[in-house]
Amino acid sequence: xxxxxxxxxxxxxxxxAMREMLLEAPDAEVGALARDAGVDTPKLSEIGRNAVKSAIxxxxxxxxxxxxxxxxxxxxxxxxxxxxxxxxxxxSELATKAxxxxxxxxxxxxxxxxxxxxxxxxxxxxxxxxxGGVLAKLSGAIMHHSPAMEERVMEFAASAKSMGKLSxxxxxxxxxxxxxxxxxx
Amino acid sequence: MRPEIETIGAxxxxxxxxxxxxxxxxxxxxxxxALTDTDYAKLMMIAASFCRQRRxxxxxxxxxxxxxxxxxxxxxxxxxxxxxxxxxxxxxxxRAMENISGHLVRERMKIVAxxxxxxxxxDDSKSYQFTDAGAEAAKLSxxxxxxxxxxxxxxxxxxxxNEGFRPAEVQARLKISAQDYESASRRILRKISQFSLKTNx
Numbered sequence: 001x002x003x004x005x006x007x008x009x010x011x012x013x014x015x016x017a018m019r020e021m022l023l024e025a026p027d028a029e030v031g032a033l034a035r036d037a038g039v040d041t042p043k044l045s046e047i048g049r050n051a052v053k054s055a056i057x058x059x060x061x062x063x064x065x066x067x068x069x070x071x072x073x074x075x076x077x078x079x080x081x082x083x084x085x086x087x088x089x090x091x092s093e094l095a096t097k098a099x100x101x102x103x104x105x106x107x108x109x110x111x112x113x114x115x116x117x118x119x120x121x122x123x124x125x126x127x128x129x130x131x132g133g134v135l136a137k138l139s140g141a142i143m144h145h146s147p148a149m150e151e152r153v154m155e156f157a158a159s160a161k162s163m164g165k166l167s168x169x170x171x172x173x174x175x176x177x178x179x180x181x182x183x184x185x
Numbered sequence: 186m187r188p189e190i191e192t193i194g195a196x197x198x199x200x201x202x203x204x205x206x207x208x209x210x211x212x213x214x215x216x217x218x219a220l221t222d223t224d225y226a227k228l229m230m231i232a233a234s235f236c237r238q239r240r241x242x243x244x245x246x247x248x249x250x251x252x253x254x255x256x257x258x259x260x261x262x263x264x265x266x267x268x269x270x271x272x273x274x275x276x277x278x279x280r281a282m283e284n285i286s287g288h289l290v291r292e293r294m295k296i297v298a299x300x301x302x303x304x305x306x307x308d309d310s311k312s313y314q315f316t317d318a319g320a321e322a323a324k325l326s327x328x329x330x331x332x333x334x335x336x337x338x339x340x341x342x343x344x345x346x347n348e349g350f351r352p353a354e355v356q357a358r359l360k361i362s363a364q365d366y367e368s369a370s371r372r373i374l375r376k377i378s379q380f381s382l383k384t385n386x
Contacts (some may be wrong), residue, residue, distance in 0.1 A: 008344060014328055052256050055254075140341060
């Protein structure tokens, strides 16, 4: 072992130095380098391109899911507020009735990224005497839903107000929305 | 060691020109779409090199998986590995793959060292590192031997270049012509790419 080799310090440094040379390799030589290594260059490029493409597709799919989930969550926020108003309950009273933390009620109503636990959803459905699964469909626990459902949820969220006693129209809107959710598979 | 995840906010970090230093998701996607066939081949060679170094892979599919992960992390922008637009996308992905493969190795070491799931009191990843200088030197020598074989001239030039000597200085030290230097440089690149792309590590 010469002193010079020691200057590269360790095997990691050698690998890093080799990669640096590959990064700096003239483009015109890259094809020949792969060929000399017994690798089909177009195939190598294609594998790389597919890896990049599939990452972009996966990322876009994840983003679409997140956006969709956020839209449904907005419906959950609005529905919870409307149900509280219907039953004339404040957050504290609802928390007691549903046996959940008041802070969690606030998070569901105001934090669109918050995913309530199945227990919380179950208890809230019971507290509001809702058919099973109505809130779960908006909570992110059930991932499959149609674009039509998303549209309906957004319409409901846009019409829902957060203050005062429910008007007759609001009560009709709420009942229709709960019925719609109940019918969703 | 570079940070595992670069978390500086895109809006906060700006280049001297006043333009944001880190790319937006759209800019990342445009940068990825602008990669050429040569870039892809280079990236695959680099991914294969990481897999070989970290002993992550024994088939060609794993390097592409590492590249895939690096791209995914880059697309996550401020929640992942942010692309500093001052460096090329290829170089950025090289760094991202370095982070990810290093992280995978550390995770693997924890599983081996703590199979019962108990974690050490503090991050003592340094204790995993090889500390026997003699054995490390032997590993280094063996690595250079497996890359360069009996081509001592190529090995010597590689070592000198990494010590910071310029081409003309290397030629003077080794008493070789510019032509011989160029020829050896091509051999070095060939040997490195052959070594990186070998799958039976």
